[in-house]
Amino acid sequence: MIAVRGVEGQKIAVLGLGRSGLATAAALQAGGAEVLAWDDSPEGRARAETAGFVCRDLSKAGAFEDVALLVVSPGIPHLYPHPNPIIAQAMQMGVPVDNDIGLFFRSWAGPDWDSFDVAPKTICVTGSNGKSTTTALIHHVLTHCGRRSQMAGNIGRGVLDLEPAEDGDVVVLELSSYQTDLARALTPDVAVFTNLSPDHLDRHAGMGGYFAAKRRLFAEGGPDRAVIGVDEPEGVYLANQIATNREDDRLIRIAVSRKLGDWGWSVFARKGFLAEWRKGRQVASIDLRAIKGLPGAHNHQNACAAFAALRAIGLAPREIEAAFHSFAGLPHRSQTVAEKGGVAWVNDSKATNVDSASKALQAFKNIRWIAGGLGKEGGVASLAKDLEHVKKAYFIGHSARDFALQLTGLDHEICETMDAAVAACARDAVAGDTVLLAPAAASFDQYGSFEKRGEHFVALVEALAD
Template identity: 40%
Template sequence: MPTNTHPLAAAARAASVPIVGDIELFAQARAALPPHRVVGITGTNGKSTTTALIHHLLDTAGVPARMGGNIGLPILAQAPLPEGGVYVLELSSYQIDLTQTLDCDVAVLLNVTPDHLDRYAGFEDYAASKARLFAMQSPRHRAVIGTGDAASAAIAQGFAHRGETITTIAPGTPLDQSRWPSLQGPHNAQNALAAIVVAEALGLDRAAIEAGLETFNGLPHRMERVATLGGVTWIDDSKATNPESAAPALAAFPRVHWILGGRAKGDDLDACAPHFGNVVRAYTIGEAGPRFAALLRDRVPVDEAETLEHAVRIAAAEARRGEVVLLSPAAASFDQFRDYEHRGTVFRTAVEALA
């Protein structure tokens, strides 16, 4: 329910009736739970991967942990943790809007870029929603903030008075990702750095953290390695439903056969343009196919494949050993598929049919 426009929300506010969500109910129930800690992760992009990675690091280290929230696992549906456990919560701006008392032991903001603006008066209100995660914290608790965009940097500056309890992650921080096969690319460098800072704040030693980074398998449809056939690697990044989320995948590989298209969320691919030099060939599909082909044609070779299955067959014929075929659509899926998960499943099925 969009709380900025729905008449029921307006009526509740007029009657001074609080509107709360499941995360607030969890926050109110914490006092009755065995002693525990909570990590909250938000951001426009990368929060699901970072949430899953932090949970995996804890699990690998033998720390009892539960993962929930926006990642699709309702936290109220899960059994309480024993004493010493850690709840790892992915938090959307919507969930933060409906939460007033969640005091995270560690709160993480990865980035803030324009999204969901139909639910806010403007970008500033959207960014302010993300910042509330830190406003709810006790000053002694840890804050971890990526500063790769202006809005996130401004939020970090706004909480700079907290001194040593705030850690900022600057873009381009050097990191050796060579031993972490599911954490490739500059965006995953930030995700991994955030997870490392959180794990250290929770008391994990470096050996346990490294073991978790090496064994993390990633999430479905987020730069997921589907197969390697004849030396060609096939990557499912179907969750990349806008150019901003597709750009990091293009940056991660030096020679890419790029499958893109669907129902476009905008008229350009500007966010991806810095990485066109990595694209060997593009294959466009769906409603946005003709538009995306026109945008790319002067920059990279393009095939208008129309369907995902056809794109896979063409790419299989074109790709050479050492190259990557990447489904990173930069568009929504609803023109040809139920959702991004269905699109990723169709991609996997088409790739497996090549074997």
């Protein structure tokens, strides 16, 4: 646990008592704060009381009169589409509002660091798609190379639940826009921006607000090194704001859409090959095509981002390449779960938006595509350009018929449920086909999370006869 610094003797309110909220409360208490916990759900309050925390109803008038700080969980809106009433009350009272990410960055470094031979590092990864895979890949490589590494944030553990730093530690954090938007301290050593596509727009009042939340990781903290994906205009803009000239190697540009050899430091992937260029010449390359855990151009972008971040802290190209080969990928992200009768079954349940589904559709051939769920704003008509390798679609969930209407001319079947879709694919698929679950939709019409949706798919596939 990371004890929060600078809170001794203060009353600190914690709103939202899920995994990160309870870890935050414990870290504040370890730092000497008097914690006042609250959650709208009785179950959340019961968990806090069982853990020994005092609950205070923060919705009541005067609840913040003696409170020095309010710490909120990332899922609770503080501005758009409407501020949570408790957060709005705290702000009206002039009570500072923060989250666990801000507390981590103000508490991570300690006086014992002066005795370390190698100062601990923090690598933070943000963006729309690929954050989790990039984060996990960086952590995997570090561990493979014998470096002590901890992974947290939007993946794995809450940040304040991490172990205190040891000599040479590297902490790798996946940060969502919800987390970067509110944190009062953001000071990573290396910050990574993968890409940007529309998501969570209601929470940020549009694309501009969404990008602004991501940009805070670079503008507020001033990382020693920034790794920026420049395949979209926002990444080009962000890179331009960071670099003082073309040779500025505090910035590493990454791309999968074009060559980047003319910059001071760049990493890009073309036709399955990753190349690192510095000062106008190539210094390293990796053949990504044989790495099973990183299929498709979208994973090649993740590989570029991870490679650049690892090079920024001094790892050698050959070390990184060797570790890439043992990376198995993450569950629910282009995860090959079985091969039966020459048919590959791939679980990409994390493809909850059009952009991530597009990347999955481009990564495989002879696709039998399971898609649908709770469709998002804008629909899926833009996926028409990515259907070249789709032999047939099997639509499920609330938006099944909407998807069929928007993707005219595509051979399809309305299955409605995952059970029916998997059975239909098993009936139709022949050797050489790939059955791909890439929903392009949220899961909440039929499942509690994309993980539950993916787990159901995997269970159904495992039950099929070989």
